[in-house]
Amino acid sequence: MLAEIITIGDELLIGQTIDTNSAWIGEQLSLIGIKVHQVTSITDNEKHILTALEEASKRVSLVILTGGLGPTKDDITKETLCKYFNTELILNAPILEHLKERYKAFNVTFSKVNQDQAFLPKSCTILPNTRGSASGMWFEKNKVVFISLPGVPYEMKGILTDEGFPKLKTHFSTPNVIHKTVRTIGVPESKLAELLVDWENSLANHNIKLAYLPSPGFVRLRISGVDTNGEVEQIIIDKLNELPHLIGGYIYGFEKETIEQVVGNLLINQNKTLCTAESCTGGNIGHLITQVSGSSAYFNGGVISYANAVKINVLNVKEEDILKFGAVSQQVVQQMAQNARKLLKSDYAISTSGIAGPTGGTEEKPVGTVWVSIASENKTISKIYRLPYNNRERNISVASSYALNLLRKEFLED
Amino acid sequence: MLAEIITIGDELLIGQTIDTNSAWIGEQLSLIGIKVHQVTSITDNEKHILTALEEASKRVSLVILTGGLGPTKDDITKETLCKYFNTELILNAPILEHLKERYKAFNVTFSKVNQDQAFLPKSCTILPNTRGSASGMWFEKNKVVFISLPGVPYEMKGILTDEGFPKLKTHFSTPNVIHKTVRTIGVPESKLAELLVDWENSLANHNIKLAYLPSPGFVRLRISGVDTNGEVEQIIIDKLNELPHLIGGYIYGFEKETIEQVVGNLLINQNKTLCTAESCTGGNIGHLITQVSGSSAYFNGGVISYANAVKINVLNVKEEDILKFGAVSQQVVQQMAQNARKLLKSDYAISTSGIAGPTGGTEEKPVGTVWVSIASENKTISKIYRLPYNNRERNISVASSYALNLLRKEFLED
Numbered sequence: 001m002l003a004e005i006i007t008i009g010d011e012l013l014i015g016q017t018i019d020t021n022s023a024w025i026g027e028q029l030s031l032i033g034i035k036v037h038q039v040t041s042i043t044d045n046e047k048h049i050l051t052a053l054e055e056a057s058k059r060v061s062l063v064i065l066t067g068g069l070g071p072t073k074d075d076i077t078k079e080t081l082c083k084y085f086n087t088e089l090i091l092n093a094p095i096l097e098h099l100k101e102r103y104k105a106f107n108v109t110f111s112k113v114n115q116d117q118a119f120l121p122k123s124c125t126i127l128p129n130t131r132g133s134a135s136g137m138w139f140e141k142n143k144v145v146f147i148s149l150p151g152v153p154y155e156m157k158g159i160l161t162d163e164g165f166p167k168l169k170t171h172f173s174t175p176n177v178i179h180k181t182v183r184t185i186g187v188p189e190s191k192l193a194e195l196l197v198d199w200e201n202s203l204a205n206h207n208i209k210l211a212y213l214p215s216p217g218f219v220r221l222r223i224s225g226v227d228t229n230g231e232v233e234q235i236i237i238d239k240l241n242e243l244p245h246l247i248g249g250y251i252y253g254f255e256k257e258t259i260e261q262v263v264g265n266l267l268i269n270q271n272k273t274l275c276t277a278e279s280c281t282g283g284n285i286g287h288l289i290t291q292v293s294g295s296s297a298y299f300n301g302g303v304i305s306y307a308n309a310v311k312i313n314v315l316n317v318k319e320e321d322i323l324k325f326g327a328v329s330q331q332v333v334q335q336m337a338q339n340a341r342k343l344l345k346s347d348y349a350i351s352t353s354g355i356a357g358p359t360g361g362t363e364e365k366p367v368g369t370v371w372v373s374i375a376s377e378n379k380t381i382s383k384i385y386r387l388p389y390n391n392r393e394r395n396i397s398v399a400s401s402y403a404l405n406l407l408r409k410e411f412l413e414d
Numbered sequence: 415m416l417a418e419i420i421t422i423g424d425e426l427l428i429g430q431t432i433d434t435n436s437a438w439i440g441e442q443l444s445l446i447g448i449k450v451h452q453v454t455s456i457t458d459n460e461k462h463i464l465t466a467l468e469e470a471s472k473r474v475s476l477v478i479l480t481g482g483l484g485p486t487k488d489d490i491t492k493e494t495l496c497k498y499f500n501t502e503l504i505l506n507a508p509i510l511e512h513l514k515e516r517y518k519a520f521n522v523t524f525s526k527v528n529q530d531q532a533f534l535p536k537s538c539t540i541l542p543n544t545r546g547s548a549s550g551m552w553f554e555k556n557k558v559v560f561i562s563l564p565g566v567p568y569e570m571k572g573i574l575t576d577e578g579f580p581k582l583k584t585h586f587s588t589p590n591v592i593h594k595t596v597r598t599i600g601v602p603e604s605k606l607a608e609l610l611v612d613w614e615n616s617l618a619n620h621n622i623k624l625a626y627l628p629s630p631g632f633v634r635l636r637i638s639g640v641d642t643n644g645e646v647e648q649i650i651i652d653k654l655n656e657l658p659h660l661i662g663g664y665i666y667g668f669e670k671e672t673i674e675q676v677v678g679n680l681l682i683n684q685n686k687t688l689c690t691a692e693s694c695t696g697g698n699i700g701h702l703i704t705q706v707s708g709s710s711a712y713f714n715g716g717v718i719s720y721a722n723a724v725k726i727n728v729l730n731v732k733e734e735d736i737l738k739f740g741a742v743s744q745q746v747v748q749q750m751a752q753n754a755r756k757l758l759k760s761d762y763a764i765s766t767s768g769i770a771g772p773t774g775g776t777e778e779k780p781v782g783t784v785w786v787s788i789a790s791e792n793k794t795i796s797k798i799y800r801l802p803y804n805n806r807e808r809n810i811s812v813a814s815s816y817a818l819n820l821l822r823k824e825f826l827e828d
Contacts, residue, residue: 013450015441016627020432022455027429036427038462039455042434048452213430275717276697281694282709283700286718290696293772293806301724304690304700310758313729314715342722358707390708402428 001172002037002060003029006052008067009151012041021066021156032165033175033226044068049080057144062168067151069134072115078121078137082150085139087123092135095120101135107230119335124148127163131155133240136163145171175226175279178233180240184404185259186249189214192221195247199239205233216389251406259404260288266299266411272347274407276302277315277340280354280370282399300344305336315339316358328353328365330373337375339383340407348411349375350403354385356395370399374410381410415586416451417443420466422481422491423565426455435480435570447589448476455545458482459720462686463494464666469560474810475583481565483548485527492551497563500536506549509534511546520736538562541577545569550577559585589640593648594654596635598664599664599673599819603628606635609661610772614635616704620649631812632802666819673818674702680825683710686761690716691729691754693741694784696812719750721800728748742767742779744796762825763789764817768799770809788824795824799821 005025011017022039037060041115042048049068051340056063066078082365096118103110127136127147130332136159139168147164149156168174184192189212193200198274200210216244223240232371243251253262267274275359276285286302308327311317317335326329333353340347354370361367368387372381385402389395419439425431436453440654442810443450451474451529456462463482463720468478482491496502510532531547534540541550541561548564550573563570582588598606605627607614637654639646657665665678681688691698697718703709717728722741725731731749739745747767755763768784775781782801787794799816805808 012437013440014444015437015439016625018432018434018437019453023426023429023432025429026427029430035458039427039433039453041453043451048470168673211430237752275724278697278700280703282699282713283690283697283716283718284704286692286697286720287695287701287810288740290698290718290770291807291810292718295696295819296720299696299720301720302718303728304697304716304718306700306704306710306713307758310689310715314717314761343728356704391703396701396705397562 001034001061003034003062003064004037004056004060005039005171006063006065007041007046007275008049008051009041009366010074012042012067015023021151024153025064025066026155026161028160028165030274031177031179032169032375033177034168034172038282043287044074044076046080046083047139049077051083053084053146057141061144062172063146063302064148065148066156069148069150071133073118077148078119080122081124081137081139083147085123085146088345089119091123092118092120092126095128096130102133104128116306119403127159127167129159130162138164138167141368146175148239153200161266165413169238171262175228178225178227180223180237182223182237182246182251183242183253183257184219184221185217185252186402187219187247188218192219192247192250199242199246199278203239205230206239206241208232211258214402216394217401233239239289249409252408258288258292259401259408260292262290263408263411264289264295264298265346266408268402273298273300273345274348275300275344275346277336277341277351278302278304279333279336279352280345281308281352281396281403282306282356282357282401283353284396285350285403288400296386300346300354302344303340311336315343327366328355328369328371330371330384333371333373333379336376337373338380341375346404347376351375352399352403352405353396354399356392356399358392359391360412370395370402372399372403372406373406377411380408381406415588416477417448417476417478417593418470418474419449420463420470420477420479421453421455421565422450422458422463422479423455424457424488426481427457430490435565435567438571439480440569442574442579443476443478445591445593446583447591448582448586458488458490460490460494460497463491464498467560470559471555475558475771476586477558479562479579480570483562483564485547485641486533491562492533495538495551495553495560496535498602498810499535499537499555499560501535501603503533504536506532506534506540509540509542509549512542516547541581542571544576545572550574550701552578553580564767575791590638592650594637596637596654596657596665597667597671598633598635598661599666600666600816601633601661603633606633606661606664613656613660617653619651620646622646622650622653630808631815636797638731640684649808650738663823667821672702672706673815673822674706677818677822677825678703678706678712680822681762682708684825685828687759687763688713688756688762689754689760690715691750691763692716692718693720693725693747693750693767694770695766695810695814696720696770698810699764699766699817702814702818712747714760716758717754725750729757736800740779742769742783742785744785744798745818747785747787748789748794748796751787754792755789760791762821763787764821765789766813766817768809768813768814770806771804772806782809784809786813786817786820788821790824793824 026036124137132155135150139146213220213224305311336351337349357367373382440450467681538551546569555558626638717727748763751763770780787796
């Protein structure tokens with residue numbers, strides 16, 4: 001079962017907007033067993049839209065369009081669809097009511113232009129948009145399904161999740177594809193593949209597929225199988241239960257969990273508090289932790305001790321140790337963690353000191369060298385990382401994730 | 415002059431990778447007067463690639479391809495191009511030498527697979543890749559130019575910038591398009607448009623175009639004109655000189671400058687130091703400042719005073735003021751800045767306290783309420799922002815930028 005995606009809008013072609021919609025739709029369709037054959041981004045032009053529709057419909061049985069449904073005159077998708085499906089726009093009374101209520105709630109005057117959004121093609125099935133003004137539309141022609149959606153990602157995702165995907169599953173009797181994601185940190189894809197070679201071979205016997213999805217510092221493992229007999233989900237679960245013996249130390253979470261969420265949940269469950277003392281990560285660990293809603297329950301705060309004077313004056317790091325061992329050293333990073341923990345009256349402290357680059361590296365401590373320390377009441381552990389990146393942003397980002405992961409591991413051992 | 419972009423790779427269609435390449439290429443081509451007509455993302459499949467090439471070449475005079483040039487067997491772009499252009503792969507001795515040196519520098523063994531990357535189509539002009547192993551290729555057929563590039567953004571951008579764009583400008587005698595970007599902060603697009611209505615009309619007399627490019631908290635203004643007679647650049651400069659009178663307070667920078675870079679340069683030029691005291695922004699201001707290489711010259715560090723106890727114990731904020739006025743108040747935010755400035759012995763301090771959401775808002779202080787304070791030796795200023803977002807990440811991000819901008823404005827007044 002193949003699909004194509006057509007994204008409409010001049011802003012996509014002049015680079016003003018990056019098309020993130022088609023990647024999301026592609027991923028979601030693959031999760032229900034529909035494969036995307038092609039993505040085409042085109043101009044807001046009637047002839048261009050008609051040609052793209054005609055060509056896609058010859059190749060696949062599902063065409064999803066996004067964009068061009070706004071109220072301004074450069075948005076012409078709706079009128080063009082009427083032409084293609086040989087239908088006309090008619091006023092939809094329930095949608096008009098919904099729009100009027102929406103504008104009232106936002107205290108915005110309802111104008112003629114807004115009313116136009118309640119005119120919808122007669123022959124389509126409407127996929128209601130509870131998050132915005134432009135309705136989704138479902139058409140069928142020569143056994144091909146066409147879904148037209150607004151380009152705003154939040155609205156597009158909402159309509160497909162609430163209306164589009166359930167309807168697609170029924171209409172095409174899509175296979176029941178089971179997906180599970182296992183998230184690892186701090187191990188390269190090649191090493192994981194080596195550790196999992198026998199396990200991966202054993203999956204093939206059950207027609208279960210494994211995908212490695214790497215990003216800096218992380219590799220996600222996605223395990224997928226088509227459940228034809230109701231047994232595949234259990235086989236996948238059994239197979240996942242074998243992973244802790246093979247790669248347990250690298251697994252930090254499942255499905256959509258981030259390392260900062262996992263650490264936050266561990267802290268909440270054990271009713272512990274955390275603080276930070278950041279040098280090379282410059283506040284990014286605090287930023288990651290506080291991106292999680294509810295983090296005030298366990299995060300007290302931190303000290304960004306970027307200058308050595310702040311390490312000495314605020315965190316009471318011994319000046320002679322900085323002179324003797326350097327700011328990027330075990331001696332300094334462990335004092336940062338221990339003293340921050342006391343100063344911010346927290347159960348745990350994470351500290352970092354390293355060389356983010358691109359300058360500042362030496363032969364002994366090249367760019368990417370990062371010391372991390374975790375202090376708790378009775379224990380301080382420290383670890384050196386030698387990150388392979390000559391990229392400041394990447395070193396900061398990966399060092400922050402690794403520091404959070406070191407706390408996670410320490411937590412599990414306690 | 416029209417172009418099309420073809421991006422090749424299964425990972426683009428299943429949503430594993432977001433195609434950022436075509437937006438970048440689209441923007442860069444529009445800067446040299448070439449308009450992108452269509453972007454097509456296709457599978458790593460010979461027939462699919464051949465069809466896409468054939469169709470695009472009928473519509474436009476420039477086709478840029480990215481992806482499918484890796485050394486593994488699923489990458490088939492090079493072989494497919496040989497078929498399309500009726501040529502063959504031959505060993506390119508200088509490229510082979512370059513690859514060998516590259517692998518030697520990285521201490522990696524040079525294998526048969528690596529050697530294959532030195533086999534390149536006989537009929538193409540090679541666009542050397544100084545950042546990776548896969549060379550760029552320039553073909554011509556029936557007056558259409560085809561450029562094939564690796565999919566890695568860093569390598570693709572490098573080859574086009576160093577080799578592709580200069581060659582395109584000569585080959586197609588593209589017009590000399592002049593672009594200038596003016597960056598504003600803290601003003602909605604609609605208000606800017608209102609303030610600039612006469613100015614914008616005056617541009618039309620000179621055939622100069624204005625584009626508004628909004629992102630949360632910011633609007634970029636891009637002014638473009640085709641310089642046919644060598645005079646347009648001066649007219650644009652004269653027009654830009656009129657902007658300070660109209661919207662001067664909102665302009666923070668030009669071209670690619672970020673607010674954190676602008677603030678950093680102001681601090682460097684006046685030899686001043688900065689520290690932070692962050693509550694709702696949770697370390698993000700420190701993170702933004704330290705993303706800039708060289709920030710250690712002016713950034714001492716900061717205190718992330720997320721919990722009230724840290725505001726009281728580390729930053730000496732008066733407990734009775736927190737009880738009386740709340741943590742999100744002018745009284746608290748100004749003490750945070752003043753006391754952080756002393757504690758971290760800095761010339762300037764930025765502080766924030768607000769409600770990032772999605773929970774925690776009240777009628778009096780809804781989600782998006784943020785107090786910012788700037789303290790210097792003789793002066794403390796504070797300002798309240800009421801951000802319109804019900805989105806935690808966006809509130810944190812925009813509050814951080816606005817706080818940096820408040821420092822910038824204060825700096826200019828001193």
